[in-house]
Amino acid sequence: MSTPDQTIHASTAGFDDEAVLLIGHGSRREKSNEQVRELAADLESRLGIPVDAAFLELAEPAIDEAFAQLAPVTSQVTVVHCSLFAASHVKNDVPLAIEQARVEHDLEINNGAHLGVHPAILELLDDRAAAIERELGVDREADEVAVVVCGRGSSDPDANGDVHKLARLLFEGREFDRVEASFIGVTEPTLEDTLHGLSKHRPDAVVVLPYMLGDGVLTQRVRDWTAEFDDEYPYVDALAGDPLGTDSRLLDVFADRWEEARTESVEMSCDTCKYKVDLEGYEEDVGGARAMLRALAHQEAHADRDDIDEEPDSHDAPEKHVAVCTNQTCAKMGSPAVLERLRQEVRDSEHCDARITRSSCxxxxxxxxxxxxxxxxxxxxxxxxxxxxxxxxxHLDRDRIVSELVDQTL
Known part of the structure; x- marks a missing residue:
């Protein structure tokens, strides 16, 4: 498993059959990055093949660096996502990186699915709820216990819908009074609104489950909002639990996603993907080219708001983002030279606020x-x-389109 101080895990030396790349988001908190590396090491023990960790941003190695490290020592890489739901990172950013790696390296790359809704995760959440019930001194069979599954929140309705699905599945067959889905930011219902709504039902206890992997700023915010609710409504006992962390049951999910990817049986929610179908309110996101450009801009500009005291939907984007195709055909026609010349011109400009990024086809x-x-x-x-x-x-400095070069406009 690769780390910032190692180019590649020793166990992959001389290995020429298959390796796994576990891709996490990346964080300014090294503790969160170490969590992904710990999961990678545990998954390696589970599968019996090399498993390296890589990150979308803010941590090393980056995805392209990880592929470059694996290329000389293996012929097949299976990507497993350390992501709870399929939003932009899973649907756009990682596939873009995979396509680029396929162009640059002689690798067979299988792309797996996100963690998603899985029986092992439902079992894990049930155990997290039971631990809080014990701490509060309540029994779901004898007392009225309400549960709130609190996600981070996304601009992707498909991902948000899965939080609601998870909450419903947690409710089915269990003795909870009710199970609600809520979010810390980006979308509604917010955790604050959900908690205040539950107070009207006067349950004996409210159990809040942070549906997140790491224990960072957002999980602390869940605890703080739950504690404020507990103080404001003395007739309801409320307590927030721990995130998923590195629980061994996550390995069951990773192993299933690995097997799906290598047997070409990955299933994604394409019928409700805002990048593929025309969903009310998300019409501008439909279409591969638009989605790709949005993903590139997001990949470059997105800041890990779990690690700073800002709302999780805050972004500091450049004014312009330029994607240069470096796929095989364009590369043969000279696109690498175009890429470097654009970057140099941007560096030399005093007013240009733009990022230049290579893209796949x-x-x-x-x-x-x-x-x-x-x-x-x-x-x-x-x-x-x-x-x-x-x-x-x-164009970038003065917003004057170079008309004779225009191929198409969206």
């Missing part, structure tokens, strides 16, 4: 090198490195 093979500017939705085709100065100086 933009679906315009033969018309490249392709350069896409987000959020403007302007795609340039047949770009040469000498055109970089005009793209930066005119």
């Amino acid at each position: 933009l679906g315009r093979c033969g018309d490249g090198p392709m350069v896409a500017v987000y959020p403007d939705g302007v795609w340039y085709g047949g770009v040469e490195d000498d055109d970089a100065e005009r793209i930066v100086g005119d």
